[in-house]
Amino acid sequence: MSRDFRIVKSCRICKSSRLYRFLDLGSMPIANNFRKKEELGKKEPKYDLACAYCENCGLVQLSSVVNPEVMFKDYLYIPSTSKVMMNNFTSLVYQAHLDKNLDDSSVVVDIGSNDGSLLSLFKAYECRVVGIDPAENIAKVAELNGIPTETAFFDSSLAKRIRKKYGQADVVTATNVIAHIDDLYEVFKGVDNLLARDGIFITEFPYLVDLIDKLEFDTIYHEHLSYFALKPWKYIAEKCGFEICGLRRLQVHGGSIRLTHRRKSSKNPVKKTLDYFLNIEEQKKLSDKRTYKEFSQRVKDLKKSLTSLITFLKQDGNRIVGYGAAAKGNVLTNFFNIGKDKLDYIVDSTPYKQGLFTPGMHIPVYAESRLQRDMPDYALILAWNFANEIMEKQGSYKAKGGKFIIPIPEVRII
Ligand SMILES: [Zn+2]
Helix, strand or coil, X not given: XXXXXXXXXXXXXXXXXXXXXXXXXXXXXXXXXXXXXXHCCCCCCEEEEEEEEECCCCCEEECEEECHHHHHCCCCCCHHHCHHHHHHHHHHHHHHHHHHCCCCCCEEEEECCCCCHHHHHHHHHCCXXXXXXXXXXXXXXXXXXCCCEECCCCCHHHHHHHHHHHCCEEEEEEECCHHHCCCHHHHHHHHHHHEEEEEEEEEEEEEHHHHHHCCCHHHCCCCCCEEECHHHHHHHHHHCXXXXXXXEEECHHHCEEEEEEEECCCCCCCHHHHHXXXXXXXXXXXXXXXXXXXXXXXXHHHHHHHHHHHHHHHHCCCCEEEECCCHHHHHHHHHCCCCCCCCCCEECCCCCCCCCXXXXXXXXXXXXXXXXXXXXXXXXXXXXXXXXXXXXXXXXXXXXXCEEEECCCCCEEC
């Protein structure tokens, strides 16, 4: 990789060079790279953002990879601020407990452990827990919360060191992080190094079926190198000596799947469920490149309908703000060219983001309380995966006459 950036010439799973480029979002800043006021006049790094579909194995992936050091050293996403995410983590931990009968002799390792919110739930079963996260600022938060955290990128040699230090793992988890990692073979090698012989590996990631169905194009950004369907994932898992022994669809992040793996055995325990999912993927034509061409066209149509609505509302004298300074919102505002002339500001519940400016568009981010103090006419929900939670929380904004705009999968005013 040149210092910051490399062009993807072959598929990360099957190494084929038959990559069909289908969605070009242009030159984009890093979606979580919020700017301080004093940085606004300085040059902001931007990188090409485009998607490709592997015609051989079916993996959808970015056409380029930004150096992870650029993206993850100082990271701003913290999951525990959301009730929905915590409920999801609770269900994952309970499932792991049913599978492994957790107690104080169990070791649980979480890859991409963020502020330790998932591991803190495992502590309820008195498990020994270890987090791994490269973001120094957030690893510090986890340590303060009593979660031992290795501040590093996960790879097979780190896995060996952790095994030596803490013992072999009964459960390895990786939620919403696998898509960030370029070398997936190294992930499986690391999990193999860490895991006890009968241990389980549980991972969750956004599901390509939902992304395509619900037009979630704004979840495509530099951090997310891969967009998984079951088919290519099953291929690489099996190639690396694992089998999928549990799977379910989840509501989080606009629709995800949770997969449980164990070392390959002679018979596959969930063949019927796997076939059911593979069948859905077949019906959705995920193996047909026209599906991706159509997806690009639908994104262009959405851009037209949202920007013309906003232009109309502004001409009519309305004040509009954004709700949720999510990375996906930064993709949407940059690609749709929705700047400060359209959105006065964005409110967000994450204290770390308040007082900063969004990457690219430089829209100021304020605390949520500003919405009801200020009563703008419309709030565009950029964190649309939390739309219900947000509208419930801001019920009195609506009761006083405020309106919400939900942009995805189609533009709606509520
Ligand atoms: Zn491939």
